[in-house]
Amino acid sequence: MSAVRFKGAKGARSIAWAALTIGVVGLGIGLLLAPRDTLAACVASLLGWAGIPLGALALGLALAPVSGSVRDQLWPWTLVASRAMPALAALVLPGLLGAGFIYEWMHQYNDGFRGLWLWWPSFVVRGLLYVGLWWALARWLLPTTLHNPAGAGLGLIAVVLSVSLAAFDWAQSMAPHFASSIFGLIWLGRLMLSGIATCILLSLIAGTSRPGVLRGLLSAAALAWIYLHFMQYLIVWYGNLPEEVRWYEIRAREWPLLTWLVALQSLVFIATWWPFSARRVPLAILAGGTLLLGLAEGAWLSMASLSGLNALASGLAMLAAAAAGGGLIALLVLPRRST
Structure with missing residues (x-):
């Protein structure tokens, strides 16, 4: 499927260009006035928006070997959403180049393998390799997977x-004394949730004939996301380790609004229980809300670990980073012409 077919493509692209322009200008001002807050917001935006292309890639790879209505409705749209993968190369650069402002371990000496892993050039190279791998998988492997399980x-x-x-x-290394073996799976759960929400939105725009089936997939993904978060919290609570407990205490005490926004994802899961959520408009609202809540979770996983951030500066920087990232991704996903 070469393009998302809907009449408002031209207007949507204009909005995307405006968001990208405003976001880039805002980030430029933020880097001059509050570089630490702005760079942290860039990482948070990356963690939140990455679910659109990267979650779609993971979804497409997972759906390819199976058959059924869900694959028929969503797999083609994973190709469309994963076209935004090049945007991650731009979104990741501020955090890599400005790592000294936001990562405490950058100013500590380590030897051996730990020293090599936490060496700034190594950090940059790994980040670029991650994005390069995802880009290659989306570009060359994903389109062939229906015939290559x-x-x-x-x-x-x-x-x-x-x-x-x-x-x-x-994200986790922003709190260098916090350790969680399932932290990566928690972010993967968010990526999958956002990728599924994106493909559902695209499918609804294209006029899918069975939105109820898509509602079930969104519900299952939200349940998996809740389970992963609960398992980490349960392990931290049971272990009662000071650093791990402090990670949650900081978010509950200093970032309560952000914590409540992340918790709202649970309400999306509950809303999918009701028959009305199988209708097009309610399902589109739930999917769109899931994408926006992904930005809140990106900030919750990363920015909330940093001390000394200015609430106003970091909030404005997050808005600018979200606008720039969302505008860039939209320009890569939307068709160039209305159809």
């Missing part, structure tokens, strides 16, 4: 492993 399985393994490493590098 073995390749789809291997590609999915590569995505899971690389996403876990990227989550540790970009």
Whole structure:
């Protein structure tokens, strides 16, 4: 499927260009006035928006070996959404180049393998390799997976492993004393949730004939997301380790609004229980809300680990980063002409 076919494509692209322009200008001002807050917001935006192309890639690889209505309705749209993968190369650069402002380990000495892993050039190279791998999988492997289920399985393994490493590098390491073996899976759960929501929106725009089936997939993805978060919280609560407990305490005490926004994803899951959510408009609202809540979770996973951020500066920087990232991704996904 070469393009998203809907009449408002031209107007949507104009809005995307405006969002990208305003966002880039805002980030430029933010880098001059509050570089730490702005760079942290860039990482948070990356974590939130990456679900559109990267989650769609993972979804497409997972759907390729199976058959049924869900694959027929969503797999073609994973190709469309994954076209935005080049945007991740632009979104990841601020965090990589400005790592010294936001990562505490950048200013600590480590030797051996730990020293090599936490060496800034190594950090940059790994980040670029992650994005390059995802781009290559989306560009060359995903379109062939309907006839290559073995390749789809291997590609999915590569995505899971690389996403876990990227989550540790970009988000968990902002709190260097916090450790969670499933942190990468938590971000993967968000990516899948956002990727599914994106493909559902595109399918609804194209006039899908069975939205009820898509509602079931969104519900299942939200349940998996809740389970992963609960398992991490349960392990931290049971272990009662000071650093892990403090990670949650900071978010509950200093970032309560952000924490409540992340928790709203649970209400999306509950809303899918009711028959009205199988209708086009309610389902589109739930899917669109899931995408926006992904931005809140990106900030919750990363920015909330940093101390000394200015609430106003970081909030404005997050709006600018979200506008720039969303505008760039939309321009890559939307067709150039209305059809």
